[in-house]
Amino acid sequence: MLSQVVELIENKQNFAITTHVRPDGDGIGSSLGLCWLLRSLGKSAEVIVSDGIPATYHSLPGANEIVHVGEVNGKYDAVFVIECSDVERPNIKNLENQFTVNIDHHSTCEHFGTINWIDPTASAVGEMIYNLCKAIGGRISKEIAECLYMALVTDTGSFHFPNTTERTLKVASELVKAGVKPAHISEAVYNSYPWSRIELMSQVLATVRRDPSGRVAWMRQTLEMRVSSGMVDGDNSGFVNIPLAAKEVVASVYMREVSPNFFRVSLRSKGTINVARIAEKFDGGGHKNAAGCRVEGDWDECERRIVAAVIEAVNEDNHSTNGHALSDFEFTLV
Numbered sequence: 001m002l003s004q005v006v007e008l009i010e011n012k013q014n015f016a017i018t019t020h021v022r023p024d025g026d027g028i029g030s031s032l033g034l035c036w037l038l039r040s041l042g043k044s045a046e047v048i049v050s051d052g053i054p055a056t057y058h059s060l061p062g063a064n065e066i067v068h069v070g071e072v073n074g075k076y077d078a079v080f081v082i083e084c085s086d087v088e089r090p091n092i093k094n095l096e097n098q099f100t101v102n103i104d105h106h107s108t109c110e111h112f113g114t115i116n117w118i119d120p121t122a123s124a125v126g127e128m129i130y131n132l133c134k135a136i137g138g139r140i141s142k143e144i145a146e147c148l149y150m151a152l153v154t155d156t157g158s159f160h161f162p163n164t165t166e167r168t169l170k171v172a173s174e175l176v177k178a179g180v181k182p183a184h185i186s187e188a189v190y191n192s193y194p195w196s197r198i199e200l201m202s203q204v205l206a207t208v209r210r211d212p213s214g215r216v217a218w219m220r221q222t223l224e225m226r227v228s229s230g231m232v233d234g235d236n237s238g239f240v241n242i243p244l245a246a247k248e249v250v251a252s253v254y255m256r257e258v259s260p261n262f263f264r265v266s267l268r269s270k271g272t273i274n275v276a277r278i279a280e281k282f283d284g285g286g287h288k289n290a291a292g293c294r295v296e297g298d299w300d301e302c303e304r305r306i307v308a309a310v311i312e313a314v315n316e317d318n319h320s321t322n323g324h325a326l327s328d329f330e331f332t333l334v
């Protein structure tokens with residue numbers, strides 16, 4: 001819990017911070033924000049990850065100092081593990097033998113840490129790091145503020161999703177007061193993709209189909225499209241949400257061909273339709289409104305089975321669509 005984290009920081013000196021593979025804005029922003037906080041308290045701290053950092057986050061203060069590692073040695077007093085469901089998520093060897101501090105806002109997270117601080121009421125871990133800063137008597141520097149604002153913006157879908165609370169907006173306001181320029185962060189997140197994203201989007205959207213009721217939409221991304229669009233990692237982030245922009249669409253399926261006869265599937269829904277249950281039927285998982293799974297076999301047949309399961313769930317759902325936004329939206333599931 002928070003008091004244990006404060007005590008640990010006050011009594012120790014050397015820290016590392018890590019997050020999950022395929023890091024998102026909350027993972028990177030919260031890690032860097034915490035790193036800046038620890039340094040401002042006179043501690044030694046560095047962010048260590050096994051994966052590449054998406055270009056969207058390169059402009060964050062401290063992003064260029066992130067250390068890429070495959071293994072962690074014993075030189076730290078403690079390693080903070082940001083937003084990971086289990087100790088394997090960062091894909092860093094020997095992490096399980098460290099003194100770890102598990103910080104997450106997902107209630108499904110395993111309590112794998114030596115210390116566990118889990119707050120499912122927080123919109124993002126970034127909000128929790130803000131609370132930590134306040135609890136420890138730290139000052140919100142411009143660096144901390146920019147990193148934490150990135151975490152909030154990405155995890156709340158620019159304050160669109162139901163996880164956006166009065167507290168989220170209050171924290172965001174404090175971060176702006178500390179020097180954040182919201183338009184700069186939004187520009188980096190939403191308007192800084194390479195053209196290949198637009199190229200790929202036009203090809204993927206050309207495949208979109210709907211069921212006769214018009215409430216379920218699905219689309220495809222083939223291996224060939226990856227090549228012809230010149231796609232780079234992250235170019236298709238959020239594509240699964242595009243059909244949900246139509247008022248009548250309440251569930252969306254996005255299938256990507258990873259290798260011949262092997263597909264990654266993203267599922268999104270509005271309101272009370274639970275796509276995590278559908279993903280679980282195919283050995284996947286996720287949240288109520290955002291889930292994913294992998295399937296193998298003939299494309300048409302795989303698509304038919306998944307779409308049928310989604311249509312069934314939509315039909316069973318008593319609530320008609322009333323414009324609910326997504327909750328628990330995570331780019332990591334794309």
Ligand SMILES: [Mn+2]
Pocket residue numbers: 026027083105123124125155
């Ligand atoms: Mn998060």
